[in-house]
Amino acid sequence: MKAEIIAVGTELLLGQIVNTNAQYLSQELAALGIDVYFQTVVGDNRKRFAQAVETAAARADLLIFTGGLGPTQDDLTKEALAEVLGRPLYVDPEAMANVERFFKDRGVPMTENNRRQALAIDGGTPLPNETGLAVGDAVAAGGKFYIVLPGPPKEMKPMFERQAKPWILKHALSEEMPIYSKMLKFAGIGESALETKLLDLIKEQSDPTVAPYAKEGEVTIRVSTKAASEREAMEKLGAMEREIASRLPEHLYANVDVPIEQKILELMAQRGLTLSAAESCTGGLLMEMITAIPGSSAVFMGGIVCYSNAMKEKLLNVPHELLEGDGAPGAVSAETARVLAEQVRLTADTDFGLSITGVAGPGASERKPAGLVYIAISRRGGDTAVYELNLKGNRDAVRMRSAKTILYRLWRALMES
């Protein structure tokens, strides 16, 4: 089964809103095992709408429309689709009663254009709107299936979930097997290096299929299969996961779609370990990422953004001779990174202390190039590990990669101990 998602609305073409509906519906259709081959956005224009429908009907079996169901003249989805299908419209009595009730409850007179929100296509199944006024529609015509949904996500999502999905399962998908998938998450490795290790699996479109995709600062693999039962699917997915894990044992950190900081917090919480951090060039980014995870307060106690040298000396006891003077290593050095990690751990009285100090750029600092960063991990009763990084990219990229790298190193340290 091939589907196309068609969003209708000039506000999308002007960039006033982002098309999150396409993402939601794509995910939902993928979960049903339906392939989405195209997403289209068209404005509130009858001729171009008809063009989009004709193009889509020629290449897809299931067309899902969002938007253009409101009361104004701009809202033309149902009229224009009815015209393309050569079917009349009628006022759906239940939907009309819903619209009338809405205005009566508020004591506001209903303007005539609101009748448009109760229009339905002859021969279709009106889809009730539980969170708004415009009724949706599901139509089977000429061997194709058409679903019409409202634009606002808070109306569209419940209508899809409770009305459209059961209709699709019953009418369009009655004979197909469902699809199951798992997300495998990797750290400490780039997308192309990862793909090189898995090239045979990706290329041969094995069952389960193995597909890479890039996410901001993360590398993820999606493993999918069609199966008659969840149990059968999980067996196949598990076998593929073990194969991939055996090729990348130092990089696969999760088989659900979570960031590495969440995985670290889970591991540390299980073991009753606590964490603190001292950040110079990242300025709070690392701690922000950690505390973005709900429940992080069980593990993460806090830390210090020691942006100036004075703060490094005063709050983290970095010796002045280390930071300044002829031949001093400087703030951006392995020595300073080590002191910062050890001192923040002692100050916060935690099991692990992290530090990042470097040159985020643009431009050099202490005659050191942008991208030179030192990170350190100090542990209670253990050695302090210090790493030198030479990172590429602009200020944002250097900061993000510094934070991601220390998280990867911390995860490795936890896995090895």
Place this chain on the structure above:
Amino acid sequence: MKAEIIAVGTELLLGQIVNTNAQYLSQELAALGIDVYFQTVVGDNRKRFAQAVETAAARADLLIFTGGLGPTQDDLTKEALAEVLGRPLYVDPEAMANVERFFKDRGVPMTENNRRQALAIDGGTPLPNETGLAVGDAVAAGGKFYIVLPGPPKEMKPMFERQAKPWILKHALSEEMPIYSKMLKFAGIGESALETKLLDLIKEQSDPTVAPYAKEGEVTIRVSTKAASEREAMEKLGAMEREIASRLPEHLYANVDVPIEQKILELMAQRGLTLSAAESCTGGLLMEMITAIPGSSAVFMGGIVCYSNAMKEKLLNVPHELLEGDGAPGAVSAETARVLAEQVRLTADTDFGLSITGVAGPGASERKPAGLVYIAISRRGGDTAVYELNLKGNRDAVRMRSAKTILYRLWRALMES
């Protein structure tokens, strides 16, 4: 001039990522006076890609592609477009040198598939990638214009702004009257309240036109006009800016597209003022936003993420009685916010000290509801201002709104003194 935006990537069709590139490019093209009639998303499939290009070329003059420029076999945009246009590909020497330098700097061997990232279409203009590896392209062929951009927004946006836009202005828009625009930036006001104040200007499509511009956590208005000369345009834009400023004097903080933290740093640097911060529920977000601005070290000295109560006591001298015990105000209170702001200012020896303490959620804390946040601003030789916020939204939204609100209050304090 009619344009179509074509995003390439199976991850979009699976709903793994949302197509924010289409929104960004639609806004940018609207600002150039170019009409976007369709947005299309197609997967990593050569046949369907060719279909999408043919459909688009039949109805648009300018085709902008995003995505599919990476090193993997899936990344087929340039090969597939070259095939449709009947032109060969070649390795762009500058782009290849950039790719090689990237791997050399890291001391990592370059895998052969990375050569793909340096491919360019014969007869086109390679668009350098300043924040990544894959080179873009601009091609004029058969009376149509084709622009090829990378998928990751942090590569796509600078390439559009610095490479593609000048190319479009020179080659595709050379005969049209240029469009000039200004971005007006607002803080401390929501989008709908702002629109209500400007509704007449937005609705009547005045000259200059006034259009709201959606951006993550910010409220922005774009004012645009077509004019024969820059001087004429600036006069018209300036008059409209003064009209808007007179309606929202307490909220318009800049007439260029900068975040409020940059404006604050500029104002403070001019006056020789310094800044520090203590963050509880935001966990470093505020400091991360401030230090993301290059040159922030002239003003921002550092601060403390006092996530646990122990850190609040130990590093910021919050009295134990304030935090715990029967009838104590607790960590989330006006009293604690005040102490945090004053103590971080004294510790860091800065002119201003900021603090944020609250319940980010999900769920309550200290029997206080998620969204209850206290912020404080302490100044050398002055009073400490404390504000209670009752914020809506999930954890991320509460954290972001807390940080944005204290930045707004700090900006107001600077403007009033």
